[in-house]
Amino acid sequence: MGGRTMTRVGQLAVQFSLGIAMILAVGASPAFALQEEEATLPHLVVGVVISAEPHVVPGTGEIVTDVQVVESGLGGATTTSSFAMPGGESGGMGMWSERFTDLSEGDTVIAGVCQSGGELTAVSAPLVGTSVAGSTATHDEKESDESDASDGDHDDERFIWGDGIHWADETLPVQYSVNASGMPSGATAAVVAAAQTWENDAGSYMDFTSLGTTSKYSNASDGVNVVGAGNLGATSTIAQCCIWYYPETSHIVEFGITYNTTAFAFATDGTPWAFDVQGIGTHEFGHTLHLRDLYDSDDASQVMYGYGYKADASQRVLGLGDEAGIRAIYPVKVVTGALTGTVKSNAGAPLSGAAVAVPGCPSTTTGSNGSYAVSGIAPGTYTVSYLKAGHTKKTVTSTISAGSTVAQDATLTVDPGTLLDAGFENGTAGATLASPPWAVFGTPRRTVYDTARAKVGTKSAWIQGPTTAAYGGASESGTALMSSNGAEIRFWLYADSTNENRVIRDDPGATVPAIGVYQFQLDNAGRIAVLSYRPAANGYNSGSNTTVGAYTTGWTQYRIVSTFSGTNAQTYTLSMRASESDPWTQLKAAGATGYDIPMRGSSTITSTRGMLLRCYQNASMWIDEMQYSDSGITE
16 A cells, blocks of 8 residues: 655656556555655666566565566667566465566566665556556555545456465464554554454455464564564555465465554554554455455545545445455355255155255255255255156255254155046947047047957957058047156057057147157058157168067057156157066167167157057057056056
């Protein structure tokens, strides 16, 4: 921070960029610059960097970067200038100060420097290229009538350096001590209040802890965070913050804040000719969080504003921009809760692979013993869903508190599937299939309830094709609108011959190739063939039948299971068996690598549309016990 009165030099400097103007008129770095009568104006170095070499100062742990710059003069003459700036990375350690800029060979640089300890030292963070406004660390003093700030728009990126340097969670709270030697009465309490200002921000999680007083110095790296007084030399600096960090992790490990009591007066009681310890300390503690200085006049109400005033206590209170900065680097930590339990079937057996969904959290599945655990749940009341193919979905309301683990078990009932048309048992023998769910397709000879053949009970549905060379049959709407992965349809089909054509297809009445989940045919050569209009792949044709198996006369149970999204999206599986006690036989093309059959429609299919069963010229089939479920059917 640095300070000045608005002198003639300062007025003339306005013709330069904002950053250059501050260097010319002030020559100050972290806190308020010396008044003109007390300070030596800096020398301005403008040129191209030819080297920037950091090194560790023996005995202090301070890292200093030595910079060499080629300056161009009149007539094309060049001179080489050198200066040092505190900060840089060396030996696996990094140090940042308010007078440091990361410079590289070839950078065009503007730096205000002055003599300090026999060498030229940067008095503020050098400016690179044309990015001068808002990028220096100089904090100037203005006359009080120059304040024209608002507390308006604040995007957090303007308030942080953006290099990721921060305190790691495991190092919190950040402990520090105060060396009150040379400080005014009440300085220790003022420093503690400055740190507490940042900790008190409700939207962030920073934590400082004062360890009381110490005799250690604040300008050395010794593993201790110290706030104290000292002599910062002829840099016109009134207070300075340095932080040490590990470049590999960007984690801060130490800081030091030094008030330049040699050059400036400080007070805690509002003395008009002194600077406020707490206000300046609040600004410097902002730098320990790695917040940057601001120079836009709209930011004058911020603690991190680059100008200040004597006897000014306004910097004790965070502005919206200050809050935006700390919240960007240290967002508030939400203490979460967890949900654990076991999922079982209504038969008492644990269910493995059951999905447990808590809104706002990644879904998880149960283990082999049916157990599950969901962590990181923000406090609140949730509707928790439990799902398992072949079981009815269950939802439970659960309230999660911060830091709590709620035990919640769930029992899922085996889903037998919905039986279409009551298994045909309620129909009248010889009567047309009831509408709904049935509708006649084409001009079939029969779509009736029949007692001649039944797999279960006494009745089935008899569908017979037209007397002419055409297809006809019946469609049903019960199996429509199933959209979940694992949606299942199963039914028994009786074929009285293997030399006639029968077709089972999703989407009643559709003739366009863009829609429909499935289509398979029991053809006149005893083959089972599927049809898809998707590009030919994995052994399946496009727009023509692909053989996947064979059928015989008699009763056969078929099963269709759909996958709409995720792994193997837009496919279905087709299985068959001769008896309920038999295992399912999955069908596939001879050249296919798996049992996933591409869906019929060429567009993206999101749900089933209902089944169409049709037979060609006088061919017959009987259907019984058609079951369906959007969550699958359990044996």
